[in-house]
Amino acid sequence: MSIKDFQHESVLLKDTITHLPSSKDGVYLDCTLGGGGHSLEILRQNEPESIVLGIDRDPHAIQAASERLKQYKDRFIPVQGRFSQLEDIIQSLESVRLSEQEPLLFTGIVMDLGVSSPQIDLAERGFSFQKEGPVDMRMNPEQGMTASEWLIQQTERSLADQLFHYGEEPRSRQIARAIIKGNPWHSTLKLAECIRAASGYKNSRSDPATRSFQAIRIAVNEEFIELKQGVTAAINRLKSGGRLAVISFHSLEDRYIKRTFRTAAAIGTPRNPYGHPLEPAIGRLIKPKGISGKEHDSKNPRARSARLRILEKL
Numbered sequence: 001m002s003i004k005d006f007q008h009e010s011v012l013l014k015d016t017i018t019h020l021p022s023s024k025d026g027v028y029l030d031c032t033l034g035g036g037g038h039s040l041e042i043l044r045q046n047e048p049e050s051i052v053l054g055i056d057r058d059p060h061a062i063q064a065a066s067e068r069l070k071q072y073k074d075r076f077i078p079v080q081g082r083f084s085q086l087e088d089i090i091q092s093l094e095s096v097r098l099s100e101q102e103p104l105l106f107t108g109i110v111m112d113l114g115v116s117s118p119q120i121d122l123a124e125r126g127f128s129f130q131k132e133g134p135v136d137m138r139m140n141p142e143q144g145m146t147a148s149e150w151l152i153q154q155t156e157r158s159l160a161d162q163l164f165h166y167g168e169e170p171r172s173r174q175i176a177r178a179i180i181k182g183n184p185w186h187s188t189l190k191l192a193e194c195i196r197a198a199s200g201y202k203n204s205r206s207d208p209a210t211r212s213f214q215a216i217r218i219a220v221n222e223e224f225i226e227l228k229q230g231v232t233a234a235i236n237r238l239k240s241g242g243r244l245a246v247i248s249f250h251s252l253e254d255r256y257i258k259r260t261f262r263t264a265a266a267i268g269t270p271r272n273p274y275g276h277p278l279e280p281a282i283g284r285l286i287k288p289k290g291i292s293g294k295e296h297d298s299k300n301p302r303a304r305s306a307r308l309r310i311l312e313k314l
Contacts, residue, residue, distance in 0.1 A: 009117065010037030011303045015291050016110060016245050017041045019310050025049040026107030029090075029237070031083060031230060032056060034116045036065030042108070043072045050107075051075050055089060057082045057140045058119070080140075083111075083230025090237060105239035111230065114249040115139075115217065117302065127217060129192035129209040135185045137217045147220045148185050156180045166224070166252065167215030171199050175212055214250065227253065231260055235283065238313035243286065245310045247293075254290070254307050261285055261311045286310035 010016075016038060020028070023046055030039045033056035042052050054069075054076060056062055062080050069076045081089050094104045119139070120127045126136030126147060135148035151159070156176050163172035178198035185191045192209040201208040218224065234244050248254040262268055266281035293306030 009302070010034070010112065011249075011306045012247055012291065012293050012308045013037055013041060015308055016112075016247065017045060019245060019286060019308075020108035020110070020243055021241060022046055023050060023107045026051075027104065028052045029106045029109040029234070030054040031086065031109065031234065032112040033065045033078065034058075034061050034112060035118065036068045038110045038112065039065065039076060040069060040072075042110075043069070043075055049075070051077065053090075053093065054078045055081050055086070058116075059140065059142060060118075061116070064118075083226040083233075086230050086233040087237075090233075104237070105242065106234075106237055107239060107242050109234045109238060109242070109244045111234065111244070111246045113223075113227065113247060113253050123188075126188055127213070129188055129195075129207060129213050131188065133188045135188055135191055137213075137220050139221045145220065147216050150220050151179060151185055151216070152183050154180065162219045163212055163215045165215070166218040167211035167213075168252070169211040169215065171201075174198050174200070179212075218252075224252075224256070227256065231257070235260075235264060235311065235313070238283075238311075240313055243310055243312045245308060247306055247308050249302075249305050254309070257309050258290070261309055264311055281314060283311045283313050286312055 020042065026046055028042050028046070028050060030042070030052055033039060033054035036054065039052045039054045043050065052075065054065060056065070057080065059080055062078050066078050077093065079089050090104055115127050119125050123131035123133035125141065126133045135146065135151070137147040138144055154162070159180060160172040160176035163169040163176055169175060175195055175198045178194050179185070179191070182194050192213070195209040195212045196207070199208040231246070238244055246257045248257055261283070262285070264281065264283040265285050266277035266279060267285070270278045272278060287310060291308040293303030293308070
């Protein structure tokens with residue numbers, strides 16, 4: 001896939017880069033490489049010897065970002081992989097390419113969660129409920145079950161639970177009933193129309209298919225399982241003074257990141273009779289309320305629901 005096919009405008013790019021520590025010889029980790037926007041700015045602003053390790057589960061993203069960043073080939077290391085493989089990837093690179101010391105710790109780490117614009121815009125990827133395409137939704141189109149195959153394996157109850165938990169869909173049961181009845185699904189437009197009809201929503205500000213498509217995508221890609229493992233590994237791999245910046249796009253992700261960062265900062269955690277936290281803080285919050293995309297990146301339509309949260313390692 002070419003750069004042209006994988007155009008992606010990074011949300012909250014300026015705020016993210018501004019809040020990462022600068023280091024001319026630092027080692028940075030971009031956990032969601034995408035089109036390479038964050039990696040490019042990190043490399044530009046931390047010359048001449050900084051290194052960026054870029055990870056993405058989408059082989060198309062790896063290809064496009066590698067082409068875009070080819071002028072930095074000596075300082076940029078692309079690796080295809082998932083959040084849950086983060087620790088294994090780092091360990092495999094420690095002795096080979098990046099570090100003479102153990103363990104390898106990062107100056108800054110970025111996670112830009114959710115689906116990217118190119119993935120949505122390419123109808124054949126099956127993420128969009130506004131374009132005709134296969135019911136696929138896989139972040140890595142070369143591995144795992146498609147959304148169509150996943151839906152066939154669901155019962156009405158299990159699907160309703162997924163729609164409710166991952167999509168926060170209040171009418172999950174009636175939508176699940178209609179989807180199961182219509183199995184198998186091969187058209188994103190037909191699936192979306194089924195959801196709209198079953199939901200019964202009228203005059204809704206957002207498309208009634210939005211929450212259900214989100215839930216199915218999250219389940220198919222096991223996004224929350226991946227996120228939990230990835231965030232844990234990322235925090236462990238920060239150097240003292242290093243920062244983890246996470247951009248989320250829906251309330252489920254943001255609540256998890258907020259809770260995890262507060263725990264790392266020993267905020268709201270159990271305390272002993274003397275008022276001291278039972279588990280000492282390992283980080284501190286930068287901008288405790290987070291940074292809103294709606295307020296700080298109003299020119300980018302994708303930024304409306306985005307929120308950036310930053311944790312600094314003590």
